[in-house]
Structure formats: C-alpha cells, structure tokens
Amino acid sequence: MEQKWEMLSSSNEDREKIWSRSRTFAGDVWFRFRHKPTALAGLVLIAVLMAFAFFGPLFTKYDYAEQNLTVVNIPPRMTVYDAPDGNGYLTITQNLKLLRVDQDGRLGEQLSRVRDDDARSMTIFDCGGTEVGLYYGKTPYKVCNPDKLTVYHHRTIWNRSYLLGTDALGRDILTRLMYGTRVSLMVAFVAAFVNMIVGIVYGGISGYVGGMTDQIMMRIVDVISTIPLTLYVILIMVIMGSGLQSIIVALGSVYWVDMARVVRGQVLSLKNQEFVVAARTIGSSTRTILFQHLIPNAMGSILVTVTMLIPSAIFMEAFLGFLGIGLQPPLASLGTMCNDATENLRTSPYQLFIPALVIVLIMFGFNFVGDGLRDALDPKLKK
Amino acid sequence: MDSSTRIQHLLEVSNLTKYFDAGRGRKVHAVEHVSFAVDEGMTFGLVGESGCGKSSCARTIIRIYEPTEGTILFEGKDVSHLSQRILQPLRRDMQMIFQDPYASLNARMTVRDIIAEPLLAHHVVKKREEANEIVFRMLERVGLTREHANRYAHEFSGGQRQRVGIARALVLQPKLVICDEPISALDVSIQAQVVNLLREYQDESGIAYLFIAHDLSMVRYVSDAVGVMYLGELVETAETDELYRNPLHPYTRGLLNSIPVANPKLARQRNQSGIEGDIPSPIDPPAGCRFHTRCPYAKPICAEETPLLKNQGNGHLCACHLYD
Numbered sequence: 001m002e003q004k005w006e007m008l009s010s011s012n013e014d015r016e017k018i019w020s021r022s023r024t025f026a027g028d029v030w031f032r033f034r035h036k037p038t039a040l041a042g043l044v045l046i047a048v049l050m051a052f053a054f055f056g057p058l059f060t061k062y063d064y065a066e067q068n069l070t071v072v073n074i075p076p077r078m079t080v081y082d083a084p085d086g087n088g089y090l091t092i093t094q095n096l097k098l099l100r101v102d103q104d105g106r107l108g109e110q111l112s113r114v115r116d117d118d119a120r121s122m123t124i125f126d127c128g129g130t131e132v133g134l135y136y137g138k139t140p141y142k143v144c145n146p147d148k149l150t151v152y153h154h155r156t157i158w159n160r161s162y163l164l165g166t167d168a169l170g171r172d173i174l175t176r177l178m179y180g181t182r183v184s185l186m187v188a189f190v191a192a193f194v195n196m197i198v199g200i201v202y203g204g205i206s207g208y209v210g211g212m213t214d215q216i217m218m219r220i221v222d223v224i225s226t227i228p229l230t231l232y233v234i235l236i237m238v239i240m241g242s243g244l245q246s247i248i249v250a251l252g253s254v255y256w257v258d259m260a261r262v263v264r265g266q267v268l269s270l271k272n273q274e275f276v277v278a279a280r281t282i283g284s285s286t287r288t289i290l291f292q293h294l295i296p297n298a299m300g301s302i303l304v305t306v307t308m309l310i311p312s313a314i315f316m317e318a319f320l321g322f323l324g325i326g327l328q329p330p331l332a333s334l335g336t337m338c339n340d341a342t343e344n345l346r347t348s349p350y351q352l353f354i355p356a357l358v359i360v361l362i363m364f365g366f367n368f369v370g371d372g373l374r375d376a377l378d379p380k381l382k383k
Numbered sequence: 384m385d386s387s388t389r390i391q392h393l394l395e396v397s398n399l400t401k402y403f404d405a406g407r408g409r410k411v412h413a414v415e416h417v418s419f420a421v422d423e424g425m426t427f428g429l430v431g432e433s434g435c436g437k438s439s440c441a442r443t444i445i446r447i448y449e450p451t452e453g454t455i456l457f458e459g460k461d462v463s464h465l466s467q468r469i470l471q472p473l474r475r476d477m478q479m480i481f482q483d484p485y486a487s488l489n490a491r492m493t494v495r496d497i498i499a500e501p502l503l504a505h506h507v508v509k510k511r512e513e514a515n516e517i518v519f520r521m522l523e524r525v526g527l528t529r530e531h532a533n534r535y536a537h538e539f540s541g542g543q544r545q546r547v548g549i550a551r552a553l554v555l556q557p558k559l560v561i562c563d564e565p566i567s568a569l570d571v572s573i574q575a576q577v578v579n580l581l582r583e584y585q586d587e588s589g590i591a592y593l594f595i596a597h598d599l600s601m602v603r604y605v606s607d608a609v610g611v612m613y614l615g616e617l618v619e620t621a622e623t624d625e626l627y628r629n630p631l632h633p634y635t636r637g638l639l640n641s642i643p644v645a646n647p648k649l650a651r652q653r654n655q656s657g658i659e660g661d662i663p664s665p666i667d668p669p670a671g672c673r674f675h676t677r678c679p680y681a682k683p684i685c686a687e688e689t690p691l692l693k694n695q696g697n698g699h700l701c702a703c704h705l706y707d
Contacts, residue, residue, distance in 0.1 A: 016527060018538050025491055025535065274486035281445050282551070283474035284504040292500075296491040 032376040039372020045365035049358070053185055056178035062162075064179040065330035068170035070110050071099070073348045076165040078105070081143035081152040085128035089157070092141050094347065098125045098134055105160035122146060164354050168344055171330075173337075173354060180332040181358055187247055187333075188313040192306050194252030195313075199259020200302065204290060206260065207267030218264065221257050229254045233316060237325045247326060251313050262305045266298035300377035307370035311363040318359055334359050391459050392420035393591050394444070394477075394559055399453035399463075401436075401443045405666050412665045413439040415615045416453070418692070419608075421559065424589040428606030428623070430599055430638065432662055436615040437595045438482070441563045444593070445479050446470055457559070475505045478552040482564040484544035488536035494547050495532040498522070501555045521550045525580060542573035546580065553584060561593045566601060574598075578605055599642050603627055611635045614673040615665055617692065621699040631701040633678050634658065672704065680705055 033039050073094040080089035080101050088108070089101040100108030111125040111132070121137030124146055133146035144151045159165060164173040206217040224232075233250045240246035270276060271294065279289050295302075314334075320326035321335020329336070334355045341351035397418040403411040414436045421427040429437050443450050446462065455463040462473060478501070481487035488497055498521055499514035501507075508514045519529040525546040536544055545565060552560050562581065566574040582605060584590060596602050602609055603623055610620040611634065619632040630636045637658035644650040660677045663669055669676050675685035682704060690702040 016531075016543065018531070018534060274481050274483055275489040277442075277447055278479070278481055278487045278548075278551070279489075279500065281447060281474065281479045282501045282504050283471045284500060288500070288504065292492070292496075293489055297489070 029373075029376045033372050036372045036375060038368045039376070042365045042368025042372065045361060046369060049181060049362060049365065050185065053178055053181035057175065057182075060172065060175045060178065062172035062175040064171065064176045064332050066171060068166070070097070071107055071162070071166050071170045073168055073344055073351075074099075074107065074159060074162055074166045074170075075348060075350050076159050076163060077156055078159055079140075079154055079156050081154045083127055084130040084132055084145065084152065087128060090127065090132065090143055090152075092134060092143065094344075096123060096134060096136055096141070098127070098132065098143065101157070105157045107159070107161040117146065120146075120149075165348070165350055167337075167340055167351055168348075173351065176332040176337060177334075177355060177358060180334045180337050180355060181362075183244070183327065183331065183333040184314050184317055184335075184359075184362070187244070187251065187317045188310045190248050191251035191255065191313040192310045194248070195256040195259050195309055196302065196306050198252070198256035199305075200263050200295065202256065203260035203263025203265075204267055204295065207264035208271060208286075208290060208294065210268070210271075214264070218261075221260055224254075225257050229257070230316070230319070233320065234323075234325065237320060242325050242328055244327060244331070247317055247320060250320075251316055255309060255313065255316075259302070259305055259309070262301050263298060266301050267294050270294050270297050300373075304370055304374045304377065307366055307373055311366040311370075314359065314362055314366075392456070393423045393425075393458060394421040394593065395454075395456040396420070396440075396444060397454050397456075399440065399443060399455065400451045401439055401448055402451045403439075409666050412615050412668050414443060417610075417612070417615075417617045418453075419610050419617060419620055421591050421593055423558065423591055424585065425607045426585065426592040426594050426605050428602035428609040429593065429595045429612060430597060430602050430609060431612035432638075433597060434662055434665070435612045436665070437597075437612055438563050439615075440612070441479070441561045441593065441595055445474075445477060445561055472505070475501075475555050476558040478555065478557040478560050480545075480548055480552045480560060480562045480565045483568050484541055484548055485536075485568075487548055488544060490535065490537055493533050493535055494522070494527075494539075497536070497547060498532075498550050498554055501551060505555060507555065517554065521554045524553075524584075525550045526576075541569050542576060545569060545573075545577055549577070549580065553590075556588065557590065559591045559593065561595070563595050564597070565594075567596065567598065574601065581605065599638060611638065614662060614668055616673055616702070618674065618703070619699075619701045620692070621697070621701075625697050625699055629699070631695055631699065631706060632674075632703050633680050633705070634674050672702075 071093070074091070078091045078101065080091045083090050083100065087100070088103055090098045090111070091101050093099055098111040100111065102108055111127055114124045114126050114131060116123050117133065122133040122135050124131050124133050131146055133144050135142045135144050142151045143154070162172050162174065164177065167173055167176070202217065206214045232254045236250040236253065237246055240249060276289060276293050279293055317326060317333060318335030318338065321333045322339045324339055326335050327333045337355040338352055341348070341355070345352055399414055399417045401414040403413055405411045417440055419427060429440065431437050439448065442448050444455055446467070450463050453463065454461050457473065457477060462470060495515070495518050496511070498518045499508070499511055502514045502517060503511065508517070518532060522529055522531055527543060527546060536547065539547065549565070565581070566577055569577060578601060581592065585592065592605070594602065594605055606623045608620065609623050609626045610617050611632065612618065613634050619626065619630070619635045626635065627639065630639050641658065658677055663673070663676055669686070671687045672678070672685040672690050675681040678685065684704050688704070690704050690707070692700045692702045693706065695701050695706055
C-alpha cells in the first residue's frame with residue numbers, strides 16, 4: 001500500500017449511483033413494524049382470531065343454533081362422580097338430572113329417573129341396575145348411595161364433548177364463539193371500511209375546498225359529535241330494527257366523524273405543502289392532486305385511525321348485543337353471548353368469561369397493531 | 384423604445400401588487416407596483432433580502448396567489464385574472480422550480496411518476512407507460528440515469544432531488560421557467576452543477592428564466608438583466624453588467640458590498656459597509672421611500688415622497704431621490 005493517497009478514478013455513473021437498497025415506503029413501514037414486538041404480537045393475535053373465526057367452524061360437529069336441552073349449562077371443567085357400576089362417571093346437570101360421562105370426559109346419555117325421595121331431598125336414578133341418589137338438600141348437590149348415604153368419590157375432569165361447555169339452551173359455546181367472533185369481526189371491518197370511505201370523502205372535501213364550505217361541514221360534524229355516538233347508534237337501531245344490516249348501517253353512519261376530522265386535518269396541512277403547490281403549477285387536475293398527492297400522504301393517519309376504530313366498533317356491537325338490541329337469536333355475536341350469560345352468571349360464570357376474553361383479545365390485538373402502525377408510519381422514527 | 388415597433392415580451396409584468404390579509408384589517412404589503420419584462424431566451428434575475436417579496440412575486444406571476452392589482456402579460460395575453468380552468472393549458476409553457484428540493488417532491492411517488500405528471504396533466508401522453516421514454520431522456524438530460532426512475536425522492540441527495548425538480552419543470556419544454564431560489568437549499572459545489580445545467584439547457588432550447596436568488600454573485604453569473612427588490616418594491620433594474628459595474632440605488636450598493644471577497648487584502652480595502660439594521664415589517668411599511676429608515680443618504684424628502692422608477696440612461700432604472 002505505497003500509494004495510499006492516490007486518487008481513484010470515478011465516473012459520473014459512480015457518483016450518481018445510489019448504493020442503498022431501494023425500499024418502497026410500504027417496505028420501510030413494514031421494516032419498522034416488524035421490529036416492534038407488541039405490534040407483531042397484535043398482528044399474530046388478529047391472524048389467529050381470524051383463522052379461528054373463519055376456519056374454526058369447519059372442524060366442529062355442532063351448529064351454532066343447535067339446541068340440546070339435556071346438556072344445558074355444562075361447564076368446560078366438570079365435577080364428576082364415580083359411577084357405581086364402574087362404567088365411567090356421572091355428572092349433575094343444572095336441571096337436576098344425572099348424565100353419564102365416559103373415562104375421557106365425553107358426555108353420554110341421561111340416566112332415567114326412578115322416583116323422588118322427598119323425605120331425604122333426593123332423586124333416585126337408575127344407573128345400570130344400581131340405584132343412585134342425587135342429593136339436592138344443600139348446595140353443592142351430591143351424588144350418593146341412597147342406602148348407605150355415602151357420597152361417591154368425586155373429581156373434576158375436562159369436558160371433551162363441549163370443550164368450552166354449553167349455554168343455557170345446550171348449545172356448544174365453542175361453535176357459537178367462532179360464529180360470534182366472525183360476526184363481530186365482519187361488523188367491525190365493514191363498519192370501519194364504510195367509515196373510512198365516508199370520512200375520507202367528507203374530510204377530504206372539507207379540507208381541500210376550505211373556506212365557508214369547510215366551516216359549514218365541520219360545524220355539522222361538531223353538532224353530530226356533541227351527542228354521544230352510542231345514543232345515535234341505539235336510536236338508529238330502534239328505528240331500523242335489529243339485525244346484522246342495521247348494526248352495520250348504524251355503526252357506519254356515525255363513526256365517520258372522527259375519520260372526517262383526521263382526514264380534514266391532514267389535507268389542510270398537506271395542501272399548502274410545496275409538492276401540492278408544485279402539482280398545481282404543473283396544471284394537474286384536482287382529481288390528481290386529491291388522489292395522487294393528498295390521500296396517499298394522509299394514508300398513514302387514516303390507517304391508524306381505522307385500526308383504532310375497529311376495536312371501538314367491535315365493542316359497540318358487543319355493547320348493543322349486551323343490551324339486547326343487537327343481533328337476534330339464534331345468531332351469535334360476542335355481545336349477545338355475554339348477554340345470554342348474565343342470566344346464569346352465578347352458576348355458570350364461564351359463559352360470560354369466554355366471550356369477554358375474546359373481546360379483550362380482539363381489542364388488544366387491534367390496539368397493538370394500531371400503536372405499532374402509528375410508530376411505523378412516523379418517518380421521524382426512521383432508522 | 385418606439386411604441387409602434389414595440390417588441391412583444393415573453394413575460395411582461397406591470398404594476399403587480401399582492402397584499403396578504405394579516406387579520407384585523409391589516410395587510411401584508413408583499414409585492415407593490417412591480418414591473419419588469421422577460422424576453423425569450425433571456426434570464427431575468429430578481430434579488431433582494433429574505434422577506435422582500437421575491438417569492439411572493441414569483442408565485443403571483445404563476446398564479447399560485449391571486450394578484451391584488453396589476454397585469455401579467457404572458458406572450459401578450461393577460462393571465463392575471465384568468466380562471467384556473469382557462470389557465471391550465473397555458474401552464475404548459477410556464478413552469479416553476481422550487482426552492483426546497485425536499486418538500487417539493489411527493490414522497491409517495493417514484494421519480495418516474497413525478498416527471499411523468501406534467502406529461503399526463505397536459506395530455507402529451509395518454510398512459511403512464513408511454514411517458515417512459517421521455518422520462519428516461521429527461522433523466523439523462525439532467526445527469527441522472529434511467530435506473531433512478533424507480534426510486535423514491537427520499538433516496539436521493541439534495542442535488543439529485545433538485546435535478547429531479549428541474550426535470551419535472553423542463554419535461555414539457557416550456558418557454559418560461561420561474562426558478563424560485565433553486566440553489567439556496569444546496570451546498571456550494573452542487574449549486575454550480577445545477578446552475579450550469581440550467582444554463583446549458585437555455586443555450587440549447589432558448590428557454591427564458593425568471594431567476595430568483597439572494598446570492599448576488601450567482602445572479603450575476605446567470606442573468607442577462609437584474610431587478611433588485613426591497614420590501615415588496617422594485618428599486619433598481621438594469622442589464623447585469625451595467626448594474627454590477629454601476630449600482631445606483633444605495634440599497635443595491637449595500638447589497639453588492641455585502642458580497643464576501645475571497646482576497647483578504649481587497650476585503651480590507653473596501654471601506655464601505657453593508658446595510659445596517661433589519662428590514663421593516665411589510666405590514667406597516669415606511670412612508671415615502673421604503674429604504675429611508677436604513678439609507679445612509681436619506682434626505683427629508685425620502686420620508687415623504689415615494690420615489691418613482693426613472694431611467695438614468697442605458698436602460699438603467701432606479702427609484703431614488705438622489706438622482707432626481
């Protein structure tokens with residue numbers, strides 16, 4: 001290395017060459033997004049829930065509307081008693097019947113009742129020739145030998161027939177949960193999409209035209225947002241009647257207000273940027289300016305708002321379902337499932353916990369993704 | 384100039400005035416009674432301090448702002464009050480290069496789309512794909528390569544971005560390009576590159592420039608004629624050599640004295656100082672001659688009467704009471 005300081009030859013090509021790898025804006029965003037664990041976790045969570053909701057029903061043997069009144073309110077984890085004939089277990093149903101349960105935890109037939117023994121607060125059932133007594137004098141009810149008055153040995157096992165148990169009408173909660181999640185996600189996505197379109201158009205026009213038009217349009221938005229949106233949704237539901245379409249219409253026609261505000265703000269700040277002024281001096285049409293310059297540059301905030309809007313739409317739908325003005329039975333949604341569960345809350349709390357847990361997971365997922373997107377779309381955090 | 388053989392200028396601005404509303408009935412006097420002309424194939428330089436209304440003037444001419452008063456004749460046609468719809472086809476011949484190469488390019492578009500946008504807007508090509516050849520040729524013309532076409536603006540350096548901006552302005556082969564401080568955001572080595580590119584293109588195509596800058600040496604290098612603006616008004620205008628050799632207005636002299644000199648011996652010899660003080664507020668500009676608050680030669684009349692632009696010989700116009 002004697003000639004350390006000798007000039008290297010360089011052509012114009014070399015000087016103008018961009019050595020960095022070409023990465024589109026979307027590629028850049030994805031790069032930042034996947035380096036944020038919570039955002040990625042949220043995305044995976046949403047993917048899993050969607051797979052659960054859309055492909056889950058293929059693997060279940062029940063229908064969401066199928067009722068089986070012999071297996072009402074069976075929990076996912078049951079207390080079972082050894083059957084005296086040594087053939088599996090017995091479990092007590094809520095309407096005071098005895099059900100056979102096999103070794104693995106699958107539910108079998110119902111035992112036939114022999115007689116009532118009111119004096120001892122017992123119902124006697126026939127279990128393969130042996131008489132067994134269901135003692136209902138004191139909770140918790142027990143299965144006992146009616147002659148010796150000894151309680152059979154008992155233990156808790158998992159319910160293999162209904163993995164998440166059954167509801168008050170003997171419907172499989174797992175199946176209903178799949179359909180419920182599906183309905184909730186669908187309502188949320190459609191409502192969010194409608195909101196996005198209405199919000200973009202309304203906010204875009206308001207921001208771009210400006211002046212008096214902007215004033216009037218934004219005052220309308222102000223008036224709408226002074227009254228709680230929940231009230232509007234309930235009123236619309238009352239007028240249109242309950243059902244999937246009316247929920248979507250109700251949510252779609254009200255929640256665009258936030259979106260319109262966001263888009264208007266973005267358009268207002270963007271329309272005086274130099275590249276928009278440049279487009280005007282070039283002679284580009286208003287359409288080109290709106291759809292090639294303004295909206296793509298506002299897309300970041302729009303996406304973030306949408307991902308934040310989805311959980312609130314899901315929550316709203318669940319809330320309506322909970323109030324009983326949402327979907328009509330036998331259709332399931334997470335909210336109606338919670339509502340149904342309240343009747344048996346003290347005896348079967350799992351019926352409320354399970355759909356509530358799914359609502360929580362969905363909310364977590366979308367909020368994490370929204371958070372991650374907001375950070376990923378912020379070019380100031382560029383690495 | 385004999386009125387019967389009056390030459391039609393490419394761009395003729397007369398009495399151009401632009402006020403901005405500053406609220407509570409106050410007005411920003413951004414541009415007042417500015418008149419000048421640009422001929423085909425020529426470069427007219429517009430200089431002045433920051434905030435003197437150069438950019439407002441340029442933006443009013445290209446009708447980003449609506450003029451308050453005055454006329455703008457482009458190829459003999461008054462464009463000062465045309466609606467944007469009627470103006471649209473005329474924009475093809477009048478383009479603009481912006482000061483900030485970072486803000487003036489859309490970050491979500493590839494360079495190909497940026498340069499193709501004027502072609503599509505003026506229906507030179509029907510589809511994006513047809514524009515490719517023209518875009519590639521234009522890229523090579525400004526010293527970039529066709530490989531750059533698929534890149535996004537943020538991947539380029541400042542000088543490269545500005546050349547993309549220039550390619551966008553030149554791709555329609557306009558007759559006039561308004562260069563609004565095209566080099567002030569670039570570092571010195573790149574400035575020369577960009578200015579030389581503009582000059583070469585002018586030699587080839589006979590395009591006219593309205594070149595706005597605050598760098599006097601650069602304006603001297605590129606312009607055929609120069610106008611000096613102060614607080615919204617044009618105070619002096621002349622051919623470039625004449626103006627730099629024989630500056631008349633005290634403000635112009637002050638500006639020229641503020642050009643840094645490389646040779647320290649010469650710099651020490653220079654006894655005249657630059658201009659003292661700050662530029663007054665354009666909301667409430669001084670009465671009379673606007674410059675009298677900072678002028679070393681101010682007389683009582685300067686505070687009372689506004690001097691008019693008068694010919695001092697050689698086509699040298701100056702607005703100053705010293706030459707009355």
